[in-house]
Amino acid sequence: MSAYVHDGTFTGLVCALAAAVSDPAAEMADETPAQDDLFAPASEVGSDGRKAADFLERLTAVSGPETVDNIKLCFLSKEKDRDSLLLAYARRAFAAGKGLNDRLADPVVNRAHKTALAVLREAHRFKGLVRFRELEDGTLYSEIEPDHNILPLITNHFRRRMAGFNWILHDKKRGLAAMHAGGRLRLVSALEASVPPPSEKEKRTASLWRAFFDSVAIKERLNPALQRQFVPLKYRKNITEFGED
Amino acid sequence: MDLRRKIEILTAGAKYDASCASSGSTRPGAGGRAERVPGCCHSWSADGRCVSLLKILLTNLCVYDCAYCVNRRSSDCPRALLTPDEVAGLTMDFYRRNYIEGLFLSSGVARSPDYTMELLIAAVRRLRVGHKFPGYIHLKVIPGCDRRLVDLAALYADRVSVNIELPSAASLERLAPEKSRDGVLKPMARLAETIAAGKEERRRSRNAPPCAPGGQSTQLIVGASPETDLQIMKLSQSLYDKLGLKRVYYSAFVPATTDSRLPAVKEPPLRREHRLYQADWLLRFYGFSTDELLDEKCPCLDLTFDPKTVWALRNLDRFPVEVNKAPYEELLRVPGFGVLTAKRIVRARRTGALRLEDLSRLGAVMKRAVYFVTAGGAYGGLRRDNPEAIRAKLLEGPSGRPAQPELFGAAAETPAGTPA
Numbered sequence: 069m070s071a072y073v074h075d076g077t078f079t080g081l082v083c084a085l086a087a088a089v090s091d092p093a094a095e096m097a098d099e100t101p102a103q104d105d106l107f108a109p110a111s112e113v114g115s116d117g118r119k120a121a122d123f124l125e126r127l128t129a130v131s132g133p134e135t136v137d138n139i140k141l142c143f144l145s146k147e148k149d150r151d152s153l154l155l156a157y158a159r160r161a162f163a164a165g166k167g168l169n170d171r172l173a174d175p176v177v178n179r180a181h182k183t184a185l186a187v188l189r190e191a192h193r194f195k196g197l198v199r200f201r202e203l204e205d206g207t208l209y210s211e212i213e214p215d216h217n218i219l220p221l222i223t224n225h226f227r228r229r230m231a232g233f234n235w236i237l238h239d240k241k242r243g244l245a246a247m248h249a250g251g252r253l254r255l256v257s258a259l260e261a262s263v264p265p266p267s268e269k270e271k272r273t274a275s276l277w278r279a280f281f282d283s284v285a286i287k288e289r290l291n292p293a294l295q296r297q298f299v300p301l302k303y304r305k306n307i308t309e310f311g312e313d
Numbered sequence: 314m315d316l317r318r319k320i321e322i323l324t325a326g327a328k329y330d331a332s333c334a335s336s337g338s339t340r341p342g343a344g345g346r347a348e349r350v351p352g353c354c355h356s357w358s359a360d361g362r363c364v365s366l367l368k369i370l371l372t373n374l375c376v377y378d379c380a381y382c383v384n385r386r387s388s389d390c391p392r393a394l395l396t397p398d399e400v401a402g403l404t405m406d407f408y409r410r411n412y413i414e415g416l417f418l419s420s421g422v423a424r425s426p427d428y429t430m431e432l433l434i435a436a437v438r439r440l441r442v443g444h445k446f447p448g449y450i451h452l453k454v455i456p457g458c459d460r461r462l463v464d465l466a467a468l469y470a471d472r473v474s475v476n477i478e479l480p481s482a483a484s485l486e487r488l489a490p491e492k493s494r495d496g497v498l499k500p501m502a503r504l505a506e507t508i509a510a511g512k513e514e515r516r517r518s519r520n521a522p523p524c525a526p527g528g529q530s531t532q533l534i535v536g537a538s539p540e541t542d543l544q545i546m547k548l549s550q551s552l553y554d555k556l557g558l559k560r561v562y563y564s565a566f567v568p569a570t571t572d573s574r575l576p577a578v579k580e581p582p583l584r585r586e587h588r589l590y591q592a593d594w595l596l597r598f599y600g601f602s603t604d605e606l607l608d609e610k611c612p613c614l615d616l617t618f619d620p621k622t623v624w625a626l627r628n629l630d631r632f633p634v635e636v637n638k639a640p641y642e643e644l645l646r647v648p649g650f651g652v653l654t655a656k657r658i659v660r661a662r663r664t665g666a667l668r669l670e671d672l673s674r675l676g677a678v679m680k681r682a683v684y685f686v687t688a689g690g691a692y693g694g695l696r697r698d699n700p701e702a703i704r705a706k707l708l709e710g711p712s713g714r715p716a717q718p719e720l721f722g723a724a725a726e727t728p729a730g731t732p733a
């Protein structure tokens with residue numbers, strides 16, 4: 069029995085799945101394998117774009133395009149046993165064929181769908197929760213710390229919404245950033261340099277927004293528990309209206 | 314007066330308007346502004362309501378004296394007025410920072426309906442033409458204003474609304490004597506006409522100017538006047554059927570004023586408002602009609618149980634429904650099944666027979682559904698022909714004690730975006 073590890077990229081993961089799926093005894097090493105585990109050596113699989121694309125094509129052919137969509141979304145999730153789940157899901161795909169994604173009562177299919185949905189939900193939520201602040205040079209800058217790696221899922225939304233502006237979306241947790249300048253979008257994996265100070269107008273605009281936000285709540289209906297359900301505390305430190313003047 | 318103070322006053326004056334305006338009928342960002350509806354909330358205020366728009370009054374000055382309104386002429390409150398430029402500038406500043414998806418602009422009646430409407434139009438024109446604002450605009454149309462202004466509202470806004478507020482002509486006459494039923498209904502009819510015509514034109518030419526692509530909505534105040542839920546739901550149904558409204562919003566009357574013409578209520582009737590939203594949801598998405606939910610004998614929605622459960626208990630001869638066979642429309646009518654659950658069941662049963670224990674994984678709230686379904690013939694409830702026994706069971710909490718009926722229902726029953 070061997071456990072597969074990969075380089076952490078999507079291509080790497082897919083190659084590992086491709087290798088593991090044909091070996092019924094194989095497992096995925098969800099974390100870096102334990103050092104002292106002599107009996108289950110980890111085999112590192114290379115990252116090969118062609119091989120990965122072939123495997124995804126095969127998956128689509130046997131079980132339909134939804135399977136690959138789900139794998140892509142699950143890849144972005146923070147689930148610790150993500151790779152094991154995806155291996156089980158890929159195995160199910162070859163066993164069940166076209167009907168795979170209708171088997172919502174199957175625990176593996178069900179979890180793959182739910183995990184994908186959780187990632188999509190967080191991405192959707194962040195389309196609203198992202199807050200930009202205007203920097204000295206006019207760039208709009210935003211810091212986010214999402215549970216899942218949703219940055220790749222929301223950049224297109226902001227690209228459309230803020231086509232005419234220069235902006236930066238910075239995932240501080242993962243050190244990833246999407247930078248939009250002069251109409252071009254770049255994804256960078258480490259944001260260098262420190263963030264310039266905010267523009268002169270920024271403080272006043274943020275304060276006017278907080279004035280609005282505080283007055284809009286109906287005092288007779290205060291419901292902080294419900295508010296927490298929608299805006300969990302963990303997100304609040306990057307959200308303007310939960311900050312102070 | 315400084316801008317901050319104005320914002321505080323004019324937000325306070327606008328917040329009782331329940332329209333959340335996140336209609337979700339069209340996917341956000343699916344092209345130009347014509348198709349856009351704010352599909353996401355940007356924040357949630359301390360009362361747990363979705364904030365996606367800068368919801369504000371242009372002014373809370375008003376020459377009218379509606380009994381239920383905080384902004385009425387005789388009310389002794391601080392007054393403020395924003396200039397069209399201020400409205401446009403704030404909206405743009407907030408939009409760029411992703412605080413909001415757009416603007417929800419309403420107003421008291423300063424001087425006259427036409428004068429006020431001109432100012433409102435100036436603000437949204439400044440936004441659209443001056444700032445090239447691509448976001449969402451919901452604009453209130455002031456009852457009694459000129460037809461030409463109604464048309465301009467539809468030109469610049471994504472959604473327009475005229476608030477009916479009181480669900481009958483008699484109540485309107487009593488509580489808002491200066492607003493006539495005609496003044497309210499005429500612009501609504503005009504909007505219905507132009508919106509339909511605009512749609513037709515855009516079908517023929519993609520370059521035709523947009524015309525309130527998000528349609529028209531309205532609001533009814535619940536509990537300030539004696540109308541029954543039956544009357545209210547009948548009105549809503551005809552607004553949906555005859556004027557093609559996108560949404561009717563219900564707003565529990567918050568006694569913000571004292572007036573001898575108003576009922577003495579201590580608490581806003583929130584649960585009643587919630588039930589009306591559920592019933593409204595059943596009309597629009599679950600294939601129910603008002604007659605099935607309410608009649609002259611029982612003209613009020615049950616406060617203990619949601620309207621679908623009440624309907625099911627009255628129609629036990631139609632249950633239990635076999636989840637492996639029943640058509641989609643029948644699954645939708647099972648208490649504890651939402652639209653998503655019904656869809657998942659139809660999908661999942663194609664690959665094999667479902668068992669009762671599979672259903673909660675598909676999103677069903679089995680606590681309620683168990684009395685109304687079988688799976689492969691197996692029934693998990695008790696005494697399927699005895700509504701009283703089921704009613705008592707449904708009221709029981711997990712420990713056998715009566716449960717607190719939840720105000721916000723189960724997630725499966727109240728899709729996100731429903732104003733709570």
Ligand code: SF4
Nearest residue numbers: 375377379382385421
């Ligand atoms: S016209 Fe509108 S703002 Fe004026 S008192 Fe009546 S409800 Fe209030």
